[in-house]
Amino acid sequence: MARGKLRIYLGAAPGVGKTYAMLSEAHRRTERGTDCVVALGEHHSRPRTEVMLHGLEQIPRREIEYRGGVFTEMDVDAVLRRAPAVALVDELAHTNVPGSRNTKRWQDVEELLAAGINVISTVNIQHLESLGDVVESITGVRQRETVPDEVVRRADQIELVDMSPEALRRRMAHGNVYKPDKVDAALANYFRPGNLTALRELALLWVADRVDAYLTEYRSEHHVSAIWGSRERIVVGLTGGPEGRTLIRRAARLAEKGAGGEVLAVFISRSDGLTAASPKELALQRTLVEDLGGTFHQVLGDDIPAALLDFARGVNATQIVLGVSRRRSWQYVFGPGVGATVARESGPDLDVHLITHDEVGKGRGLPLAGGARLGRSRVACGWAVGVLGPVLLTWLLTSVTADVGLANDMLLFLALTVAAALLGGLLPALASALVGSLLLNWYFTSPVHTLTVADPENIVAIVIFIGVAVSVASVVDLAARRTHLASRLRAESEILSFLAGNVLRGETTLDALLERVRETFGMESVALLERTGETAPWTCVGSVGDGPAGVPEDADVDVPVGDHLALSLRGRVLPAADRRVLAAFGAQAAVVLDRQRLQREADRAGELAEGNRIRTALLAAVSHDLRTPLAGIKASVTSLRSDDIDWSEQDRAELLEAIEDGADRLDQLVGNLLDMSRLQTGTVTPIIRETDLDEVVPMALGGVPEGSVELDIPETLPMVHVDRGLLERAVANVVENAVKYSPPGEQVLVSASVLADRVEVRVVDRGPGVPDVAKDRIFEPFQRYGDSPRGVGVGLGLAVARGFAEALGGTLHAEDTPGGGLTMVLAVRTAPQRRPEQPDQAAAVTS
Numbered sequence: 001m002a003r004g005k006l007r008i009y010l011g012a013a014p015g016v017g018k019t020y021a022m023l024s025e026a027h028r029r030t031e032r033g034t035d036c037v038v039a040l041g042e043h044h045s046r047p048r049t050e051v052m053l054h055g056l057e058q059i060p061r062r063e064i065e066y067r068g069g070v071f072t073e074m075d076v077d078a079v080l081r082r083a084p085a086v087a088l089v090d091e092l093a094h095t096n097v098p099g100s101r102n103t104k105r106w107q108d109v110e111e112l113l114a115a116g117i118n119v120i121s122t123v124n125i126q127h128l129e130s131l132g133d134v135v136e137s138i139t140g141v142r143q144r145e146t147v148p149d150e151v152v153r154r155a156d157q158i159e160l161v162d163m164s165p166e167a168l169r170r171r172m173a174h175g176n177v178y179k180p181d182k183v184d185a186a187l188a189n190y191f192r193p194g195n196l197t198a199l200r201e202l203a204l205l206w207v208a209d210r211v212d213a214y215l216t217e218y219r220s221e222h223h224v225s226a227i228w229g230s231r232e233r234i235v236v237g238l239t240g241g242p243e244g245r246t247l248i249r250r251a252a253r254l255a256e257k258g259a260g261g262e263v264l265a266v267f268i269s270r271s272d273g274l275t276a277a278s279p280k281e282l283a284l285q286r287t288l289v290e291d292l293g294g295t296f297h298q299v300l301g302d303d304i305p306a307a308l309l310d311f312a313r314g315v316n317a318t319q320i321v322l323g324v325s326r327r328r329s330w331q332y333v334f335g336p337g338v339g340a341t342v343a344r345e346s347g348p349d350l351d352v353h354l355i356t357h358d359e360v361g362k363g364r365g366l367p368l369a370g371g372a373r374l375g376r377s378r379v380a381c382g383w384a385v386g387v388l389g390p391v392l393l394t395w396l397l398t399s400v401t402a403d404v405g406l407a408n409d410m411l412l413f414l415a416l417t418v419a420a421a422l423l424g425g426l427l428p429a430l431a432s433a434l435v436g437s438l439l440l441n442w443y444f445t446s447p448v449h450t451l452t453v454a455d456p457e458n459i460v461a462i463v464i465f466i467g468v469a470v471s472v473a474s475v476v477d478l479a480a481r482r483t484h485l486a487s488r489l490r491a492e493s494e495i496l497s498f499l500a501g502n503v504l505r506g507e508t509t510l511d512a513l514l515e516r517v518r519e520t521f522g523m524e525s526v527a528l529l530e531r532t533g534e535t536a537p538w539t540c541v542g543s544v545g546d547g548p549a550g551v552p553e554d555a556d557v558d559v560p561v562g563d564h565l566a567l568s569l570r571g572r573v574l575p576a577a578d579r580r581v582l583a584a585f586g587a588q589a590a591v592v593l594d595r596q597r598l599q600r601e602a603d604r605a606g607e608l609a610e611g612n613r614i615r616t617a618l619l620a621a622v623s624h625d626l627r628t629p630l631a632g633i634k635a636s637v638t639s640l641r642s643d644d645i646d647w648s649e650q651d652r653a654e655l656l657e658a659i660e661d662g663a664d665r666l667d668q669l670v671g672n673l674l675d676m677s678r679l680q681t682g683t684v685t686p687i688i689r690e691t692d693l694d695e696v697v698p699m700a701l702g703g704v705p706e707g708s709v710e711l712d713i714p715e716t717l718p719m720v721h722v723d724r725g726l727l728e729r730a731v732a733n734v735v736e737n738a739v740k741y742s743p744p745g746e747q748v749l750v751s752a753s754v755l756a757d758r759v760e761v762r763v764v765d766r767g768p769g770v771p772d773v774a775k776d777r778i779f780e781p782f783q784r785y786g787d788s789p790r791g792v793g794v795g796l797g798l799a800v801a802r803g804f805a806e807a808l809g810g811t812l813h814a815e816d817t818p819g820g821g822l823t824m825v826l827a828v829r830t831a832p833q834r835r836p837e838q839p840d841q842a843a844a845v846t847s
Contacts, residue, residue, distance in 0.1 A: 004113040007157040008092065009122045012203040013196055015177035016163040018122035019043065019090055023052035025120060026088055030056065035085040039112070040074040040105075042090045046176065056088075064097045071097040076108050079117070086118045093127035093147040106147050123147060125203040138198045139190055140756040160207045165196035173818040187818055188762050189753050232261040233317040236289070237308050237338070240267060243323045244285040250355050251321045252292040263294030266311050268304045305341040312350060319351045382424015386432030389416040394439045409444045410465050417469035421476040429476070433469035440465070510542040510592045517585045518545050521578065523557075523571035525549070528589050530565050538566070541593060545570070561586035565593075629662035636662070664703075686723035686807050690831045693717050693752055693759060696724055700731035701750075704739045712751040719831040720759050722808050727828065730804040730812070733797040734763045734824045741767035741822070758810075758827045766821040775814045801826075 007025075009018040019042065026036045038058040043049040059079055061072035073096050079087055089112070094105040102108050109119050126135040129146045136142045152158070163171075169187060171177055178186055236251045238244045248265055255261030267282060286296040301307025312320055325337045336344075343352040393412055397404070413436035421429035441451055510528070518526045525545030529538045529552060538551050547570060549555035555568035559582050567586040574582065636655040640647070647655070694713045701709050720727075731750075738748045742765045749764040770778060779802045798812075805812040810828040817823045 002116055004116050004118045005156040006109070006113055006154070007118075007120045007159070008152055008155045009120070009159050009161050010152070010203060010207065011122070011124050011161045012163075012200040013124060013126070013168065013191065015168055015171060016161050018124075018161045020049050020052060021159070021161050022088055022090065022120050022122055023049070023056065026056055026086070027052070029086060037079070037082060037084040037087055039079045039087040039089045040091075041088060045179070048176065057084075059087075062100075064099045066097050066099060073097055073100050074105065074108055076101050076111055079112060080115055083115070084117060086120060087112055089119055089121045092121040092123040092151075093145045095145050104147070106151050110151075123152060125199060125206060128152060128206070131202060131206075134202065135199070137756065139195050140754065141190060158207060160203060162200070162203070165193045165200065168196060169193065169818070183818065184749070184764065185751070185753070188751070188760075188823075189755065232257075232319065233315055234261065234263050234319045234321060235308070235312045235315065235317045236263060236265040236294075237320060237322045237342075238265055238267045238282070238285060239323070240282050240285075241323075242281060244281065245288055247321050247323050247355055248285060248289050248292065248294070250353075251319075252294065254319065254321070254353070255294075263289060263292065264297060264315055264317065265289040265294060266297045266299060266308065268299055268301045268307045268311075304338050305345065308338070308342055309345060309350075312346075317350065319353060320346065321353045321355060324354050324356050379424045379428065382420050382422075382428035383431070385416060385423055386420030386428035387435055389420070390432060390436040390439050394443055398443055406440075406444055410440060413440060414465055414468060418472050421469070421472045425476060426474060429469055429472065433466050436469070437466055510589065510596060511544060513585070513589055513592055514542055514544045517567070517569070517582070517589075520585075521557075521569065521571075521574060521582070523569045525570045527555075527568045528561075528565065528586075528593065529568055530593075532564065534563075542589075557582070559583055559586045561590050565590050629665040633659050633662040633666075686726055688721055688723055688808075690719040691722050691724050691727070693720055693761070696722075696728050697731055697750060697752070697761065700728045701735060703732055703736055704748075708739050708742070708747060709735060710747045710749050712749065714752065717752055717754055717759055721829045721831045722810075726804040726808055730801040730808075730826060731761060731763075733801040734812070734826060737797050738763050738765040738767070738822070738824065741765060743767065754830070755827075757830050759830055761826040761828075763824040763826070764817050764821065765823075766817065766819075769816060769820060769822050770814060778814065779812070 009021050011018040023038075023041065026038070030036050036056065038053065038056050040061065041053055041058065043053060059075060059082060062075035062078070064071050064073060074089065089105065089109055092106050092109065096103060096105060096108070102111070109121060112119050125131065126139070126143050127146050128149050130149045132143055132146060168177075169191060172183055172187060172191060175183065177183075232255060234251045234255050236244075236247050238247070244265075248263070251263045251265075255263050265285065289296050297311070299307060299311055301310075308320070311317075320342060322339045322342060325339055339352075339354050343354070346352050390413060393416060397409060397412070417429055417432040417436060420432040438451075442449060514526045514528065517523070523545065525543065525548040527540050527543035527548035527550075529549070530541045531538050540548065540550065549568040549570055552558040552560075552566045552568050555570055556572060557569040557574050559567040559569075561567055561583075565586070567582065567589060569582075636658045639645070640652065640655050694715060694717070697713055698711065701711070735748060735750060742748055746766045750761065751764070752759060752761045754760075779798050802812040805826055805828070808828055810826065812824065812826050815823045815825060
């Protein structure tokens with residue numbers, strides 16, 4: 001009997017419509033004449049989902065008694081007896097009640113598939129076993145019901161049921177997912193926009209990986225070797241050289257331009273194990289590519305271009321990134337190089353990028369002058385060809401080959417001299433000309449074995465030989481000098497461009513600039529020294545590296561910058577040609593130093609301006625908001641002391657109550673002013689202790705009318721790490737603000753819940769709310785949104801509350817209340833020695 005096929009509807013969260021989509025598919029198949037039954041369907045009292053069950057045959061469930069209760073599960077035997085073509089089984093990750101046929105529902109599904117029954121099922125991304133820890137870190141909820149990833153991966157079809165977080169929250173707010181009494185708690189905890197966005201990304205990435213697996217399997221089964229560019233996969237060819245880090249970063253930028261781009265770095269090592277790659281450099285590049293979200297691969301291959309192309313086609317890559325070859329010019333006689341070969345053989349479906357690069361961070365600095373401009377290895381080869389080449393050629397001409405004539409002998413020796421000039425420059429070419437002329441005279445010019453030249457024509461030939469050799473060597477040397485000069489000028493122009501761009505735009509700090517100096521010139525340390533006068537001592541205003549110089553006399557290189565600054569470098573003595581660029585660095589360092597000082601002065605001026613603004617606002621508050629309760633108290637006291645009127649007991653009580661209310665308002669206003677002053681001066685020092693939230697929050701409600709607040713603080717909450725006094729003041733200010741703006745007869749809800757390592761206190765009102773553009777402004781001092789007549793006070797309550805929350809290491813922000821109003825969310829840390837026990841929220845996250 002053929003095994004049945006499994007189709008799974010995968011969702012990011014409960015309520016996205018997985019069961020609805022499954023039932024819709026069943027109706028479509030039934031209309032086409034397919035034998036479909038509902039083996040188990042969960043509508044969770046959702047009206048629209050429940051309606052979809054009508055018209056479909058449902059297999060009665062099996063009842064199981066457990067611990068005094070009766071539970072229902074899918075009747076596997078009944079489904080097997082019915083033997084439909086398609087069975088619908090909801091909630092694949094469900095754990096069966098003890099006493100059932102199998103422990104997990106996915107095991108029941110496996111039995112149906114083995115019996116040849118096609119199954120359509122549903123599962124949420126958070127129920128996959130491999131994602132349990134990730135989901136817990138995002139939502140703070142550990143999923144107890146999971147399904148092995150392999151069970152889902154083996155499905156013949158996986159369809160993602162997607163919905164944006166905003167649409168899902170609206171669906172919940174309308175009561176289409178949970179009952180109204182559970183909506184607020186669900187939206188405030190599991191169904192936060194951030195949680196839903198992260199879960200949605202997990203679902204999309206997981207399905208994308210599964211699609212890749214399907215595509216790879218299909219291409220393998222059908223022997224498809226051509227590249228299908230379904231998504232950007234960029235292969236970076238590494239040689240183990242320092243340019244690899246530049247290539248990896250460039251490839252990462254290319255991948256970011258396309259959605260879902262992927263970077264695969266590959267190093268081709270020869271099968272004989274011989275390689276010039278640096279293990280340390282490869283390790284750094286492996287770490288870099290993994291930090292950028294890519295993968296590192298190492299494969300064997302003696303033919304590097306072929307191995308690189310085979311790897312790229314095997315992973316269905318769309319682009320290859322290679323560095324421009326580091327070989328010398330003369331080495332191209334051995335072949336076109338890896339980059340050119342890969343570009344030629346890549347074909348039209350694989351793009352090849354050749355990236356220019358520098359050996360960054362090795363400290364070689366600007367190109368060196370003198371004989372080193374051709375490179376030590378190249379000069380050594382030039383000397384070997386110039387000195388040993390004529391000796392070897394002489395042996396060949398005298399012992400192995402027949403006499404070819406003096407003219408041909410001279411041409412052969414001239415060829416060696418030209419080769420020595422091309423490789424090593426002037427000196428190896430002169431040495432080759434000298435040795436070659438002596439050997440020509442001794443072995444090939446009559447009389448032989450003497451330094452005498454009998455024929456004047458031979459003398460002319462030898463002189464021409466020496467002249468041509470010297471001329472060629474001079475031309476090569478001149479070309480090398482000009483190449484060196486061009487390279488040096490290019491390096492200088494790049495450095496000056498960096499200074500003119502980054503520094504003038506304010507993108508470089510002083511330490512970063514000094515570090516650039518140290519790397520450019522390969523120094524051990526760089527320091528910028530300053531003194532106030534000609535005889536004043538030097539002080540270090542910025543340094544990088546080990547052991548910076550304290551005075552210019554202790555440095556290996558000292559560059560004066562103006563009258564009172566000096567750039568001092570330690571490590572080695574630089575040639576005079578490098579001091580021009582170093583002077584430019586020094587001038588820009590002075591500019592950066594001045595800009596930093598101006599920025600500090602501007603910051604201080606801003607602080608003074610803010611202080612002046614607060615003092616002005618404080619004077620306005622004292623002149624208005626404090627005067628009002630003082631005037632009421634004064635009037636009441638004057639009335640009580642008046643001898644002209646005989647006050648009744650009721651009148652006397654009303655006047656005393658007015659005095660008490662005014663005094664309370666004064667106490668609150670003065671308290672907020674003092675708290676704001678402490679926050680502005682940075683004198684708030686919290687005394688952090690473990691505290692129960694249900695002991696602090698009720699104490700904060702003493703300043704609001706009785707019955708105006710509904711309190712919902714679970715006793716199972718973990719201890720919090722706070723200062724009790726500061727937390728109480730913060731909660732009190734937030735609650736008083738919510739009560740102030742709530743409509744008459746509407747209670748303010750104060751609830752608390754745990755999320756990962758935080759506890760959140762949510763203060764929910766049904767007032768007019770605040771638009772998004774003003775949500776941050778309401779936390780500024782002396783702000784009263786809308787200037788409502790009910791908005792008594794100086795506008796410091798929320799500012800003080802946020803300041804205290806941040807002093808406790810927490811946060812305070814505003815959100816819209818579903819259905820209208822404003823919700824203040826105060827988050828504080830849980831006690832470190834007691835990790836929070838997650839409440840059983842299985843009912844809240846089961847679809």
